[in-house]
Amino acid sequence: MIGRKLAARLADNGLLAGQPLAALHLVDVQEPPVPEGNGNFAVHAQAGDVTVAENASALIAKRPNVIVHLAAVVSGEAERDFGKGYRVNFDGTRNLLNAIHDAHEKDGYCPRFVFASSVAVFGQPFPDVISRGQALTPLTSYGTQKAMAELLIADHTRRGHMEGIAIRLPTIVIRPGKPNAAASGFFSSILREPIAGEEAVLPVDDSVRHWFASPRAAVDFLIHAAGLSAERLGVHESLDMPGVSATIAQMIEALERVVGREAAALIRHKKDPAIAAMIDTWPKAFDPQRAVELGFEAESDFDAIIRAYLEDDAP
């Protein structure tokens, strides 16, 4: 979803890192749709599986100046299928990094590498507000794979093979489209369905607090990371992105303010202890000091997250 939105934004405005785009290559395991471009540059789309090292090398053979690596097996699937999670989330990333390293040895190639990481690199116990320097103690295979990839990216960056930045995305709401089976899916559905006049189920207490940004902010993060001056970057730039820390009650109040009381009235409370227990282990808030220093910006309140959905995605 984020990849599709990033592609659409880039195809539309044709700028990255303050430069006009020369070409945009979109790669996914299934050939992704080609967004409408502005006509000033070529947009290519292809199917490609970077868990095969040769495929990663073939992509790097084009010597892209910026690589944004979003491809991943999601948390639930990485937990169900141990081998697949490591193969896609870790080995796929490593294949890209090895291909970049080989190209660097050959001709000094040194691209910007923007990696979509996750707050799942953190596991309990952690403080209510997580700051820079918090140790990574993931409690999922997905979080472990992201944490290992962050370390590997930092080592390649330190050695000068590339300029790596890992972006730890907040939970992204409101996701457009249909409800999905993810444990975090209700964070979107309790807003998206009522906006469409449909009922939605809230499986946790409304005192639950979590950390959010909009899909629009996520695209902003990736584009900002691609354009940051190399002089400002250190070796270990695994960055907690800015976001909005909100309780479910605050999210519902925002829905009332921005959309109306009748929307909020469509939320049914039906507790699911399994989901509640899982959400209870997730981060509640961050102090994204380093990212803010580097100019990353997100919404400043939940009303803005809802407005972004209404402007960008609501049917």
Place this chain on the structure above:
Amino acid sequence: MIGRKLAARLADNGLLAGQPLAALHLVDVQEPPVPEGNGNFAVHAQAGDVTVAENASALIAKRPNVIVHLAAVVSGEAERDFGKGYRVNFDGTRNLLNAIHDAHEKDGYCPRFVFASSVAVFGQPFPDVISRGQALTPLTSYGTQKAMAELLIADHTRRGHMEGIAIRLPTIVIRPGKPNAAASGFFSSILREPIAGEEAVLPVDDSVRHWFASPRAAVDFLIHAAGLSAERLGVHESLDMPGVSATIAQMIEALERVVGREAAALIRHKKDPAIAAMIDTWPKAFDPQRAVELGFEAESDFDAIIRAYLEDDAP
């Protein structure tokens, strides 16, 4: 060196985790020497390269109850040869973990896995005294490989494939034998050579502070980790071991006290700015609270580290 001493200790007293040993298998890339046993159990030694997955599986096919994984390319070599460092220090470890996972799926096998990690998982900036929860920001490929292996071990442990413990060893002094080319080599040689009546060169200021334990303590750590009750262990048991924080001046004072002024007089001060700059980035001290809670013990002062060498190793 630690592996050889561990093998000798086990072969001699025949106990591990409070149980009589049934068999002791020693594996290294070159066939290791067989220590003298006490006759109550078999001691096997073989050459084996765990960077080949099939070799790792063949070792695990024996279903050892305890695996102590020390094999590694040292820091300097991992920095010179990027591919070899990752192959041995990361992929070799991963092959063992995957083989354990496969065995677990087959018959519920769940061994204790003791991994020799390193304080090189920490990189500047860090506080003068490092506590539990310090983020891992390695500034060497060796440290990165150890940090990635720690994460992978924690994930296998969380999933119940094995009981993993990573032991972050202090700098081990006094190493027996000849001077080596490691940047940290002088920490041993400024003591070992004078004890043998020979001159040694000190390449850094005597105000430099670092974190130490004896080879004997390192063997104690590994044996203690092998025997800890599983009930006491969490998922992320990557443990900073206890040790002695000492300046070079304090080390030399200890040498004077334990061996004599004439020994200390054999140390020549000849500053090497490259070594000094590197040592400056290393940890100075730890608060090894979790390891102490779990019963790990080291020397309490530097005199004891010197005495351990005189008793165990001095020619």
